[in-house]
Amino acid sequence: MNKKDAEKQLREIERGTEEIIPLESLKKDILEGKKLKVKFGVDPTAPELHLGHTVVMEKLRTFQKYGHEIILIIGDFTAMIGDPSGRTIQRPVLSEKDIKANVKSFTNQISKILSRENLKIVHNSAWLKKLGTEGVIKLASLYTVAQMLERNDFSERYSSGNAISIMEFIYPLLQGYDSYEVESDLEIGGTDQKFNLLVGREIQKNMGQSQQSILTMPLLEGTDGVRKMSKSYGNHIGINENPQDIFGKIMSVSDEMMLKYYQLLTLENIETVKQMHPMEAKKALAHFIVEKYHGSEAASKAREGFSRVFSEGKIPDEMKQYRLKSREKIVDIMSETGLAPSKKAAKRLIEQGGVEFSGERITDTKHSLEPGADGVLKVGKRGFLKLL
Secondary structure (H helix, E strand, O other), X not given: OOHHHHHHHHHHHHOOOOEEEOHHHHHHHHHOOOOOEEEEEEOOOOOOOEHHHHHHHHHHHHHHHOOOEEEEEEOOOHHHOOOOOOOOOOOOOOOHHHHHHHHHHHHHHHOOOOOOOOEEEEEOHHHHHHHHHHHHHHHHOOOOHHHHOOOHHHHHHHHHOOOOOHHHHXXXXXXXXXXXXXXXXXXXXXXXXXXXXXXXXXXXXXXXXXXXXXXXXXXXXXXXXXXXXXHHHOOOOEOOOXXXXXXXXXXXXXXXXXXHHHHHHOOOOHHHHHOOOHHHHHHHHHHHHXXXXXXXXXXXXXXXHHXXXXXXXXXXXXXXXXXXXXXXXXXXXHHHHOOOOOHHHHHHHHHOOXXXXXXEEOOOOOOEEOOOXXXXXXXXXXXXXXXX
């Protein structure tokens, strides 16, 4: 590879990254034309991907483009422990049935982002189940409790009296062992994964293997612009969501956050984007995201639908439907259908005057509807539900 091409590749790799350790080692590999084994591990703890998940995957796609091999590790074994990264409380343990269902859903969705070329998908149960008690004890001997408590999430939980199980201490060691098993040259993860990624380097070193480089990507904030994108926070944008909902949610983010979305989810020149009118730039971003996951026709319809609802004040032509089977409170309907992330949030929206049924504002948080109620429930500016 000539120097010009290598430098172009490095610029794309470094775009939007938080940190590369050690940077000089990765630069050397790229300049020498080495084809890397790029590891990314994911625990199938949720059945649906959102844009926050895709930040790292878009970076993996960049490596694929330049001929590097992506080793995608499905953590079907470690998911039964639960990654403690960024957690203030112990994560609930998933059943094998839930894990299998999530794995199937996850692998179907990643095909929208990653090419099958230069992609190897493996499950860490293949080697971790064989590790046995002796192997786990050997791994545990490589780290001290003091080293584990250097992690912010562990130290904060310890000082506040929240429980930390020994099983959670084992998690980063098993993730690090994954790196050894697949002989990873580079591991990619979010900034909340830095500790785990560094453990992988140490495990490889202690087991006589060349140490992987690590690359961390920023966490993408959700539609609230404050907390990282998460379904549990109700601020996520799922890639399998209705195209109209995706378009509307992206249009709701702040102008400042929009630039971060451009930086992490596209290859657009940020300076060029800054020269655009914020509304037009946001529409272009929303169109790009919908087109990527649902096709050009769906993107065009979503854009037209947004203009019809927001510019002309009309009800959308297409919306979710909900059939009332019994007398139900509006807060329950909103929570069940996703118009609000929780009943508490639904009550707050009603109290703030953001909920209407067939053009009439709802002010009573205990307001109920009877079966056969025919009308549109509107929540905020972009939430619509046809009740039958």
